[in-house]
Amino acid sequence: MIEMKNVHKVYDNGVTALSGISTKIEAGEFVYVVGQSGAGKSSFIKLMYHEEVPTDGKVNINHIDIGKMKKRQVPYLRRNIGVIYQDFKLLPKLTAYENVAFALEVIEENPRKIRRRVMDVLDKVGLKHKARFIPAQLSGGEQQRVAIARAIVNNPKIVIADEPTGNLDPDTSWEIMRIFEEVNDTGTTLIMATHSREIVNSIRKRVIAMENGQIVRDEHRGEYGYED
Numbered sequence: 226m227i228e229m230k231n232v233h234k235v236y237d238n239g240v241t242a243l244s245g246i247s248t249k250i251e252a253g254e255f256v257y258v259v260g261q262s263g264a265g266k267s268s269f270i271k272l273m274y275h276e277e278v279p280t281d282g283k284v285n286i287n288h289i290d291i292g293k294m295k296k297r298q299v300p301y302l303r304r305n306i307g308v309i310y311q312d313f314k315l316l317p318k319l320t321a322y323e324n325v326a327f328a329l330e331v332i333e334e335n336p337r338k339i340r341r342r343v344m345d346v347l348d349k350v351g352l353k354h355k356a357r358f359i360p361a362q363l364s365g366g367e368q369q370r371v372a373i374a375r376a377i378v379n380n381p382k383i384v385i386a387d388e389p390t391g392n393l394d395p396d397t398s399w400e401i402m403r404i405f406e407e408v409n410d411t412g413t414t415l416i417m418a419t420h421s422r423e424i425v426n427s428i429r430k431r432v433i434a435m436e437n438g439q440i441v442r443d444e445h446r447g448e449y450g451y452e453d
């Protein structure tokens with residue numbers, strides 16, 4: 226469970242990105258985070274994987290205050306959280322296989338287990354046959370699928386995606402959403418910041434809407450609900 230209590234985030238340059246955020250996300254939920262550019266969506270989700278720390282307030286994951294976590298503890302947190310970005314962030318010189326394996330190798334799994342697990346997740350995202358391709362040889366949608374495979378390879382409890390379909394065409398975006406739904410169906414909490422009205426209004430889930438660093442709406446099976 227992710228819980229924020231009266232969270233404020235003021236960046237070093239004095240910009241207030243979040244003010245007075247309190248919310249709870251239960252294990253297994255699927256949550257969209259929507260709002261105009263600059264509303265605070267990225268700041269909100271970055272606090273959940275300790276990419277940023279709150280200026281004030283608490284960010285608890287399973288009752289552990291991650292805002293106060295020491296740097297050396299962060300890798301342990303990250304093993305339980307898969308992160309997916311708009312621009313994929315794959316390592317350009319590594320193959321699809323190596324990009325995914327890298328996430329496992331850093332936790333010293335044995336090689337046979339790594340191979341099986343990596344091929345399993347590449348299969349899950351439909352890319353087993355392109356395991357030897359490097360990112361430049363893959364389409365945007367395929368690169369994002371590799372990034373998803375990398376994010377789920379450690380069986381994280383939480384997957385956080387920041388505008389994962391932002392660089393993809395509509396058909397490819399729906400494929401990505403199908404994979405997210407499958408990931409969520411296995412009990413993984415899925416949190417996704419998005420600007421896609423079509424996705425939010427079609428695949429109905431909880432919607433947290435942000436404006437000026439605050440949560441202005443939080444609905445079960447909500448709608449996108451504002452004009453861009």
Ligand SMILES: Nc1ncnc2c1ncn2[C@@H]1O[C@H](COP(=O)(O)OP(=O)(O)OP(=O)(O)O)[C@@H](O)[C@H]1O
Pocket residue numbers: 236237238240241242260261262263264265266267268269
């Ligand atoms: N590292 C940073 N340093 C200073 N200000 C920042 C930083 N990151 C974000 N901000 C500011 O905080 C506010 C919220 O930004 P944030 O990226 O959280 O919004 P967003 O809703 O994710 O926007 P977008 O949809 O454009 O990605 C903005 O005013 C932004 O300029």
